[in-house]
Amino acid sequence: MKKAVVLLSGGLDSAATLYFAKKQGYKCFCLIFDYGQRHKKEINAAGKIAQVASCKSKIIKIKLPWKGSALLDKKIKLPINDCPLPAGRQGPITIPSTYVPARNIIFLSFSLSYAEAIGAKAIFIGAHAQDYSGYPDCRPEFYRAFARVISCGTKAGVEKKRITVKTPLINKNKAQIIKLAVRLGTPLGLTWSCYRGASKPCGVCDSCYFRAKGFQEAGIRDES
Amino acid sequence: MKKAVVLLSGGLDSAATLYFAKKQGYKCFCLIFDYGQRHKKEINAAGKIAQVASCKSKIIKIKLPWKGSALLDKKIKLPINDCPLPAGRQGPITIPSTYVPARNIIFLSFSLSYAEAIGAKAIFIGAHAQDYSGYPDCRPEFYRAFARVISCGTKAGVEKKRITVKTPLINKNKAQIIKLAVRLGTPLGLTWSCYRGASKPCGVCDSCYFRAKGFQEAGIRDES
Numbered sequence: 001m002k003k004a005v006v007l008l009s010g011g012l013d014s015a016a017t018l019y020f021a022k023k024q025g026y027k028c029f030c031l032i033f034d035y036g037q038r039h040k041k042e043i044n045a046a047g048k049i050a051q052v053a054s055c056k057s058k059i060i061k062i063k064l065p066w067k068g069s070a071l072l073d074k075k076i077k078l079p080i081n082d083c084p085l086p087a088g089r090q091g092p093i094t095i096p097s098t099y100v101p102a103r104n105i106i107f108l109s110f111s112l113s114y115a116e117a118i119g120a121k122a123i124f125i126g127a128h129a130q131d132y133s134g135y136p137d138c139r140p141e142f143y144r145a146f147a148r149v150i151s152c153g154t155k156a157g158v159e160k161k162r163i164t165v166k167t168p169l170i171n172k173n174k175a176q177i178i179k180l181a182v183r184l185g186t187p188l189g190l191t192w193s194c195y196r197g198a199s200k201p202c203g204v205c206d207s208c209y210f211r212a213k214g215f216q217e218a219g220i221r222d223e224s
Numbered sequence: 225m226k227k228a229v230v231l232l233s234g235g236l237d238s239a240a241t242l243y244f245a246k247k248q249g250y251k252c253f254c255l256i257f258d259y260g261q262r263h264k265k266e267i268n269a270a271g272k273i274a275q276v277a278s279c280k281s282k283i284i285k286i287k288l289p290w291k292g293s294a295l296l297d298k299k300i301k302l303p304i305n306d307c308p309l310p311a312g313r314q315g316p317i318t319i320p321s322t323y324v325p326a327r328n329i330i331f332l333s334f335s336l337s338y339a340e341a342i343g344a345k346a347i348f349i350g351a352h353a354q355d356y357s358g359y360p361d362c363r364p365e366f367y368r369a370f371a372r373v374i375s376c377g378t379k380a381g382v383e384k385k386r387i388t389v390k391t392p393l394i395n396k397n398k399a400q401i402i403k404l405a406v407r408l409g410t411p412l413g414l415t416w417s418c419y420r421g422a423s424k425p426c427g428v429c430d431s432c433y434f435r436a437k438g439f440q441e442a443g444i445r446d447e448s
Contacts, residue, residue, distance in 0.1 A: 058289050064334075065282050066341035095379045101340035105377055106333040109326055110288075116325035117290035142377035149373055153329055153366035155319045 001027045003120035004166075005111045008032050008050060008057065010042030012191040012211065013126035013169055015049050016181035020168045021124045022053060023184055029118060030057035031111055035103070036064060037071050039197020048190050060110055070097040071195065078195050078205050096134050096206065098195065104137035108146055108165065115163050116156045128169035128177060130210060143167055174214025182220060189223040225251045227344035228390075229335045232256050232274060232281065234266030236415040236435065237350035237393055239273050240405035244392045245348045246277060247408055253342060254281035255335055259327070260288060261295050263421020272414050284334055294321040295419065302419050302429050320358050320430065322419065328361035332370055332389065339387050340380045352393035352401060354434060367391055398438025406444060413447040 004026035006018045021028050030050040034043050043059065050057035070076035076097050104127070111123045127138040136142060143165050150165070151157040169177050181188055193211040194201035201208050201224075215222040228250035230242045245252050254274040258267050267283065274281035294300035300321050328351070335347045351362040360366060367389050374389070375381040393401050405412055417435040418425035425432050425448075439446040 060287070060289075062286055063284070064337055064341075065284075066338055068341040095382065099379055100337075102333055102337035102378055105373060106330070106337060109330040109333045113288055113324075113326035113330060114290055117288075117292035136379060136382045137377045139376065142373065145369065145372040145376055148369040149329060149366065152363065152369055153361045154326055155323055155360060158319065158360045 001025070002122070003027050003029060003115075003118055004122040004124055005115045005118075005120050006030050006055070006124040007107055007111055007126070008046040009126070010045030010049065010192045011126070011207075012181060012186070012188055012193060013128055013177055014046070015126075015186050015188065015191050016177050016184065017124050017126035017168060018049065018053055018055065019181065019184035019186040021122070021166070022055075026122060026124075028053070028055045028124075029114065029120065030055050031107070031114060032057055032059045033107055033110075034059055034061045035072075035100075035106075036062075038074060038195065041194075041197045042192045045190055045192040049187060052187050052190065058114070062106070064100070066101075069100040069103075071100050094134060095136065098206070099135055102137070104135075104142075105146075112150060112154065112163065116154055119161075120163065122164050122166050124166045124168070126169050127167050128173075129171050130173055140167070140170055143170075173217075174210050175217035178214050178218040178220055182218075191224060225249070226346070227251050227253060227339075227342055228346040228348055229339045229342075229344050230254050230279070230348040231331055231335055231350070232270040233350070234269030234273065234416045235350070235431075236405060236410070236412055236417060237352055237401055238270070239350075239410050239412065239415050240401050240408065241348050241350035241392060242273065242277055242279065243405065243408035243410040245346070245390070246279075250346060250348075252277070252279045252348075253338065253344065254279050255331070255338060256281055256283045257331055257334075258283055258285045259296075259324075259330075260286075262298060262419065265418075265421045266416045269414055269416040273411060276411050276414065282338070286330070288324070290325075293324040293327075295324050318358060319360065322430070323359055326361070328359075328366075329370075336374060336378065336387065340378055343385075344387065346388050346390050348390045348392070350393050351391050352396050352398075354397055364391070364394055367394075397441075398434050399441035402438050402442040402444055406442075415448060 008030040032046040193207045195205040232254040256270040419429040
């Protein structure tokens with residue numbers, strides 16, 4: 001059975017991506033990052049999702065001893081409904097305060113190390129259209145550049161044992177992702193999107209806003 | 225004063241690289257990785273070198289919870305004098321058992337995050353010719369690919385605040401690096417190269433062999 005490493009954040013995008021990878025016939029090995037984010041809710045959610053999906057998961061604990069992101073530094077204000085560009089639109093991008101310097105590059109590097117170590121053929125990540133209007137490391141050109149890093153910077157690449165980064169959601173908006181997730185049987189009720197870590201989602205941060213809008217547009221009730 | 229992040233391993237290549245960066249007028253911020261290597265000697269050496277060079281240093285502790293390298297797994301035999309291709313020669317590469325899956329990619333990712341967070345213009349890494357006959361992540365094409373990742377996968381890249389990965393030793397052999405290091409005033413006596421962590425270098429592992437050969441060819445006495 002072909003193996004894949006799946007980046008799992010606890011949010012709905014990565015959960016849908018995991019179920020997509022499973023549907024494609026991959027035996028999935030989930031990587032969850034504890035990188036000093038504002039709260040542990042999403043880490044716990046990710047662990048539960050992996051368990052329900054009957055997949056192995058590993059938590060990678062890293063500490064970035066520098067600031068520069070609202071996700072790492074509680075003194076920086078979280079963005080609230082600041083309406084980035086519509087999904088898929090190309091144009092000058094505005095990078096939100098939740099950008100963590102080189103975060104996806106760090107996550108992908110660990111995934112790549114794991115993939116090489118276990119002989120996995122693919123790395124799945126839930127980057128998507130709505131994000132790439134804001135986050136540079138969610139854009140297709142970044143993934144193309146990273147593919148070249150894999151092919152010439154790893155043992156697997158040199159030995160022509162291809163490892164591919166798969167971004168099945170890259171061209172989808174939130175509503176489309178939610179529909180896909182439901183079709184694949186993703187336990188969306190277990191996912192956590194809110195940037196804050198209160199007992200219930202705050203309902204006003206960017207992440208809550210896009211989630212609510214997505215469910216509304218998809219005509220599906222959010223059971224979380 | 226322009227800033228640079230310098231990857232410091234405790235070995236002589238990265239120490240020479242630090243002194244090269246200083247000579248180029250950079251204010252250097254050293255990153256040292258505690259990634260589960262066989263021993264802590266090189267980590268301690270790196271800390272001392274940064275201190276002697278009057279540079280700030282940070283230790284990044286990461287755990288790779290998978291195997292696949294003689295540097296992480298004491299059950300895997302260390303290579304002994306297995307004579308890779310001569311420096312600079314292009315040809316089919318043999319990857320030694322000391323290869324750690326995606327190690328330099330992980331290290332560069334953290335350096336990039338740090339560089340973005342502090343507004344550094346360069347990342348210095350001591351990869352060089354002798355290594356790239358064996359390690360895929362020490363070859364020039366890998367660094368070219370990584371440059372593309374920086375330019376399209378980071379906020380700094382998108383905002384045209386260029387961050388360059390500098391590999392000043394890439395075309396040098398060990399003897400040339402030692403001569404350069406001495407010329408730059410590098411405290412080579414503080415560096416540690418041996419893959420083993422005994423009180424004295426073993427003298428037979430690949431790393432000891434290349435160090436001794438380098439000093440001999442350079443006609444310089446190793447004071448470590």
